Amino acid sequence: MRAARSDPEAAWPPPISPDETDEEKDVRLEQEREAKRVSDAIDLALNSEKEAKKKTVHGAKILLLGQAESGKSTILKNMQLHFSPTAFHAEAELWRPVIHLNLVRSVNFILNLLAPRSSGTTSPTSSLPLDDSARRLVFSLAPLKSVETSLTKRISGSASTVDIDNKSTSADTPYSHYNPAKAPEIAVRSGAGWKGLLKFRRQSGAVSSPEDMQNRRIINACADDIMALWRNPNVQEKLRQEEIFLKDQPGFFLEDVERLTKEDYLPTPDDVLRARVNTIGPEEHRIPMESSLENGNGKDWIVYDVGGDRSQRAAWAQFFDTVTVIIFLAPVSAFNQALAEDETVNRLADSMKLWRMICTNKLLASVDLILLLNKIDILDTQLKAGVQFGKYVTSYRDKPNETEAVSKYLLDMFTALHKQHSPSKKRKMHPHLTCAIDTKATATVITHIQEVILIKTLSQTNIL
Numbered sequence: 001m002r003a004a005r006s007d008p009e010a011a012w013p014p015p016i017s018p019d020e021t022d023e024e025k026d027v028r029l030e031q032e033r034e035a036k037r038v039s040d041a042i043d044l045a046l047n048s049e050k051e052a053k054k055k056t057v058h059g060a061k062i063l064l065l066g067q068a069e070s071g072k073s074t075i076l077k078n079m080q081l082h083f084s085p086t087a088f089h090a091e092a093e094l095w096r097p098v099i100h101l102n103l104v105r106s107v108n109f110i111l112n113l114l115a116p117r118s119s120g121t122t123s124p125t126s127s128l129p130l131d132d133s134a135r136r137l138v139f140s141l142a143p144l145k146s147v148e149t150s151l152t153k154r155i156s157g158s159a160s161t162v163d164i165d166n167k168s169t170s171a172d173t174p175y176s177h178y179n180p181a182k183a184p185e186i187a188v189r190s191g192a193g194w195k196g197l198l199k200f201r202r203q204s205g206a207v208s209s210p211e212d213m214q215n216r217r218i219i220n221a222c223a224d225d226i227m228a229l230w231r232n233p234n235v236q237e238k239l240r241q242e243e244i245f246l247k248d249q250p251g252f253f254l255e256d257v258e259r260l261t262k263e264d265y266l267p268t269p270d271d272v273l274r275a276r277v278n279t280i281g282p283e284e285h286r287i288p289m290e291s292s293l294e295n296g297n298g299k300d301w302i303v304y305d306v307g308g309d310r311s312q313r314a315a316w317a318q319f320f321d322t323v324t325v326i327i328f329l330a331p332v333s334a335f336n337q338a339l340a341e342d343e344t345v346n347r348l349a350d351s352m353k354l355w356r357m358i359c360t361n362k363l364l365a366s367v368d369l370i371l372l373l374n375k376i377d378i379l380d381t382q383l384k385a386g387v388q389f390g391k392y393v394t395s396y397r398d399k400p401n402e403t404e405a406v407s408k409y410l411l412d413m414f415t416a417l418h419k420q421h422s423p424s425k426k427r428k429m430h431p432h433l434t435c436a437i438d439t440k441a442t443a444t445v446i447t448h449i450q451e452v453i454l455i456k457t458l459s460q461t462n463i464l
């Protein structure tokens with residue numbers, strides 16, 4: 001930094017006095033040598049930081065693609081847990097408010113469902129007469145509405161979130177966009193952003209602010225009533241009538257209330273994987289390898305996580321010419337669902353259309369594709385509950401309504417699309433059937449992705 005002209009005292013090195021003695025000269029020269037040592041050390045540190053950055057920039061670049069709720073961010077969490085377990089566990093606490101918000105939103109969704117609706121609204125079918133205990137629960141759980149507002153503010157930095165159509169949804173009137181089939185989700189800009197905000201609060205000691213403590217006290221005090229609400233026959237009947245399967249929805253924690261509401265609750269890796277925040281805007285995540293043996297070439301992975309909602313997809317293409325592999329997720333359990341952003345579009349048909357577009361894209365002709373047919377656990381539950389796959393995918397006709405046969409059929413369809421539309425015969429596709437909330441099974445898939453990346457890197461450097 002240059003000193004101000006008017007402040008000769010602050011100049012460095014200080015001007016040499018014409019009357020300098022030999023002793024003073026020795027001191028001055030020693031000071032100058034020390035200053036140079038410090039300056040060199042700073043340069044060295046800056047250079048090694050630059051080198052470290054350069055090194056990691058050359059690590060594999062992985063792009064996660066797929067429609068909203070396909071499990072992209074969940075796969076990212078699995079990678080973080082797999083390669084950087086210490087950092088993952090250290091961050092677990094940051095997920096507590098998100099998990100509490102997921103829980104509180106499910107409760108408020110049910111309360112809203114039980115509330116009498118005025119005519120003229122897009123209300124669900126006729127209101128059921130509530131029994132006394134349900135009426136009491138509606139009353140006693142009312143404070144959770146303000147907890148929802150407060151937690152949303154803590155996580156997103158404001159009381160309102162962004163809904164999937166990018167319309168602002170005020171948390172003060174959380175039911176103005178009432179969707180009878182689905183509990184509302186947390187949609188905050190950038191997953192990295194909300195974590196940064198909570199990290200900052202933790203570092204500045206504000207993580208246990210009076211508001212946080214108050215929220216946790218209310219949730220804790222409501223624990224028994226939340227459990228009673230979930231078990232209440234009126235509630236279960238209402239959900240059945242409306243064909244709402246809360247259990248299969250993202251961020252479902254109503255069966256973990258006792259554990260989640262304990263004073264000393266710390267989210268487990270499983271909880272973190274099941275927590276739901278939808279991604280808005282592309283995010284770059286650097287995954288440091290805590291053990292150099294973890295990754296064949298010892299370099300960090302750069303993972304791009306994007307939003308899968310239709311309004312977010314234009315941002316995908318900017319990564320196409322730099323990525324090493326693409327991991328495409330198709331949630332196979334979505335065969336009987338419509339897109340949240342367009343009720344006329346079936347989610348499985350949308351996934352297949354996206355897959356075909358990725359397969360066709362010439363920029364990706366030499367990018368290996370890893371296909372994850374995800375949420376296989378939910379598919380299994382649905383088929384076992386008697387939901388007929390052939391009713392929604394008519395080309396399936398009357399083949400067995402069983403997980404193995406259905407997943408094979410889907411695998412064949414996705415493989416055929418790749419074969420038909422790939423610009424290069426040489427391009428490889430690596431399919432897996434996955435349940436991304438099962439960390440053990442997903443670890444095997446990650447190991448396979450590592451191998452694909454390693455082979456790709458070696459073949460690019462002509463070693464293979």
Ligand SMILES: Nc1nc2c(ncn2[C@@H]2O[C@H](COP(=O)(O)OP(=O)(O)OP(=O)(O)O)[C@@H](O)[C@H]2O)c(=O)[nH]1
Pocket residue numbers: 066067068069070071072073074075249250251273274275276277278279280306307308309374375376377378434435436437
């Ligand atoms: N049961 C089950 N749940 C899953 C699976 N994969 C992901 N989930 C859950 O589904 C929800 C949505 O997953 P995300 O990873 O947030 O989805 P996404 O693709 O990142 O969605 P966007 O960010 O909106 O594009 C989360 O609550 C996950 O815990 C799975 O295989 N089985």
Ligand SMILES: [Mg+2]
Pocket residue numbers: 072073074277278279305306307
């Ligand atoms: Mg996401």
